[in-house]
Amino acid sequence: MELDNVRGDVDDGYQSVKMPHRRTSDHTYQGLMAIRGNEPTSDGAYEDLKEPSEFARSQLNIKEELGQGEFGSVFKADAWKISGSAGVTTVAVKELKGMTSPAASTAFFKELAVLKLLGTHPNVVSFLGCCTDTDPFYLLLEYVSGGSLQSTLRTSRTQQTYGNLHGGSKSLSSRDLTRFAWDVAKGMTFLSAKKILHRDLATRNVLVSKDKTCKVSDFGFSREGDEYERTTKTRLPIRWMAPESLFHRKYTTKTDVWAFGVLLWEIVTLGATPYPGMSKREVMDGVQQGYRMEKPPHCDQKLYTLMLSCWNADPARRPEFRKIQRTLDTLMETEHDYINLASLDENTYQSLQTAMDEKY
Incomplete structure (x- = not known):
């Protein structure tokens, strides 16, 4: 593996990696690796959407900007009669600006291809339509008012009242945090x-x-298929990556499971940056040599055991997401506090700042 464009003074959690271009599948779907046969079955509780048609720009009223993405801006907008709804619906609009790079255009349409496969689920942002007839291109998504989970966790650090009670607290409770993990698992x-x-x-x-x-x-x-091999030069979320992704360019559902374990650690530490105090190179070397983040003192052993299972060096021994969900189902059925916020030492987990080019 050839590491490229590394700045030694910046700890941004992502690494530029140059890989040889090599195709691993003859079957593609708008640039995605596609699997023939053994078609995936959806959760029977939710209906799949038919592929949405182009949405008329004349029925879209762009309002304020919500933020900047890697290849463009995200806006809040009003959409008239979108996705079968009557009247006006508030939506989020991801914009691909004109005159962007070929890489940006490719990423945009790959994301669009994945979104068209999604269907609906209460714990996945819904795809509502697109505008790709002319520049600028838009992806129209469900508007979610509360912002990112990371910002929710980090904002809660400013709250002085950490309630381990199951209600009445103005800040996040232990049960809130466990439910966040449960939702993501679902x-x-x-x-x-x-x-x-x-x-x-x-x-x-x-x-x-x-x-x-x-x-x-x-x-x-995102990509569609059982397995994906990275073949392009791109910035990578090193602190969330499994060893087989870091060193062999392989992605499967089990690499997402590894990342879920890191996400669970983020939740427990109220949004701290994983592997605090370690550089990108130290993280890569540590993961390769078997290092795993220690149990936060305020974290219940059952949650930490779940994290460790996600970080098994052998992908085959990591749990499936349905098993992770069942584990969290069980934890949610009890009245136990699995994250003792009252004993959280924020000074131990204060690593929050990253470089401007990091997707944090």
Whole structure:
């Protein structure tokens, strides 16, 4: 593996990696690796959507900007009669600006291809339509008002009242945090059943609704199929990557499981950056040599055991998402506090700042 464009003074969690171009499949779907036969079955509780048609720009009213993505801006907008709804629906619009690079255009349409496969699930952001007839191109998505899970966790650090009680606290409770992990597990169970690999699962790519429901989002890195081999030069979320992804360019559902374990650690530490105090190179070397993050003192052993199972060096020994969901089902059925926020030492997990080019 050839590491390229590394700045030794920047700890951004992503690494530029140059890989030889080599195709691993004869079957593609709009640039995605596609699997023939053994078609994935969806969760029977939710209906799949038919592929949406182009949405008329005349029925879209772009409002304020919500943020900047890697290849463009994200806006809040009003959409008239979108996805079978009557009247006006508030949506999120991901824009691909004109005059962008070929890589940006490719990433945009790969994300669009994955979104068209999704169907609907309460723990996955819904795809509502697209505008690709002319520049600028738009992806129209469900609007989720609460922002990212990462920002929700980090904002809660400013709250002085950490309630381990199951209600009444103005900040996040232990049960809230456990439910966040449960929601993400349910969303990922749904995606893995459809053979969709997220490849960038992290709290920054999960959105939180007004009622604190978490929804898996940001499918710009995602691919469809049982396995994907990275062949292009791209920035990578090293701190969330399994060893087989870091060193052999392989992605499967089990690499998403590894990332879920890191996401669980993020939740427990209220949004700290994983592997605190370690550089990118130290993280890569540590993971290769078997290093795993220690149990946060305020974290219940059952949650940490779940993290460790996600970080098994052997992908085959990591749990399936449906098993992770069942484990969290059981934890949610009890009244036990699995994260003791009252004993959280924020100074131990204060690593929050990253470089501007990091997708945090």
